[in-house]
Amino acid sequence: MKTAAEILAAFDNIRRAQNAGVYAPHKPLLILLALARVQRGEPRLVDFNDIEGPLKRLLVEFGRSGSANTRHLPFWHLRSDGQGAIWKLSGPRELLARPAATAPNLGELRLNHVRGGFPIAVDKALREQPGLLEAVAAQVMDAAFPETLHADIAAAVGLSLDRSTIIMAGERTAPAYVQSEHRHRDPGFRERVLRAYEYRCCVCGFDLRIGQVSAGLEAAHIQWHNVGGPDVEPNGLSLCSLHHKLFDLGAFTVEPSEFRVVFSQQAIGSQRGRDGELRHHGRPILPPQQRDMLPAPQYLGWNFKNVFKTPARRVGG
Known part of the structure; x- marks a missing residue:
């Protein structure tokens, strides 16, 4: 065996x-x-x-x-x-x-x-x-x-x-089981991304804290870490756990010119969904503190090509 x-x-x-x-x-x-x-x-x-x-x-x-x-x-x-x-x-x-x-x-x-x-x-x-x-x-x-x-x-x-x-x-x-070549994560990535976005979800503004601890707030990789996405602020978004999940499922992405949230036509909800998550469609994300921390086009392009469920809903007129 x-x-x-x-x-x-x-x-x-x-x-x-x-x-x-x-x-x-x-x-x-x-x-x-x-x-x-x-x-x-x-x-x-x-x-x-x-x-x-x-x-x-x-x-x-x-x-x-x-x-x-x-x-x-x-x-x-x-x-x-x-x-x-x-x-x-x-x-x-x-x-x-x-x-x-x-x-x-x-x-x-x-x-x-x-x-x-x-x-x-x-x-x-x-x-x-x-x-x-x-x-x-x-x-x-x-x-x-x-x-x-x-x-x-x-x-x-x-x-x-x-x-x-x-x-x-x-x-x-262990310890002899496998010498994996998978990249190690930078433990400081989460803190840097959350701080860049002032500890709030850049889609919905969620910023609840329990004492000094941010609750339900996560640092999302735009280009996933396991497929080569680096642990840097331009490859990160500060998202609440709900929007992190929706982002990784391809329900929405961020377009690279005006950094607006764009939902997929495959993301379909009831009136509650339209009044809730889909109301963010077409709105710009809440920006980070510095312009050089904004999502980089190459990472947004990767996300659109590999994760986002096309076609996109129309933005504006």
Whole structure:
């Protein structure tokens, strides 16, 4: 059986476009779906026809606009990561013999009932080593998504994450478990961003304090930290927890000329929603203390391209 350290290292090294600053959630979401199946005791291999629908829904909700159109690619390409250490396919020999770069289309995967899943040794370890599955899931989510989305993604894939079990698994494998290349966060980022915006949400002005402690106020990365976004003020927004969540879901972004809040046409609410969150549409953010702390165009551009759910609502006339 593979050790926990070997398995964690394999999942830590999946090839992702994030290395180039591009948000590509396809492989992480497929892995999380497969982990949830293992956790529920379902068979090791799953027919593409059975996982296509759930993966499409996840990509619509948590991916870039249009991500769902390429939902078949991670099912095929994941098999080449780590020389087959993570994902195996079963199907017609002539189809599987294609070069890794020559992916079948949606119709071919459906018609040939290609099945995919973790290799036997990995599947066995995930089922039998306490806490390992949860540790892998936590590692994948930490590498691919901001923390604001973790609980929603886990619920959407049907994955139960017991943090106490994850800690136990980490203790068994630490300190030799994995030398991750993930970037460390700057602990001063939050304080600098909140101070820049005078400890208020730059969208709604929320500034409640309990004594000297700001309540429910967070420093949001415009370009996410896990995809190369730096811990600097021009890549940060001071947001209340609600607007941080909406921002990371792509419900709104900030346009780079007049720094106005722009909501997605996909953000739809009742009259209460229109009187509440959508009333901020078209309004400029509350600015930081200094002009050089304003959101930088390159980070806003990244957010619009990778996170914001297009199309945008019209601003003004």
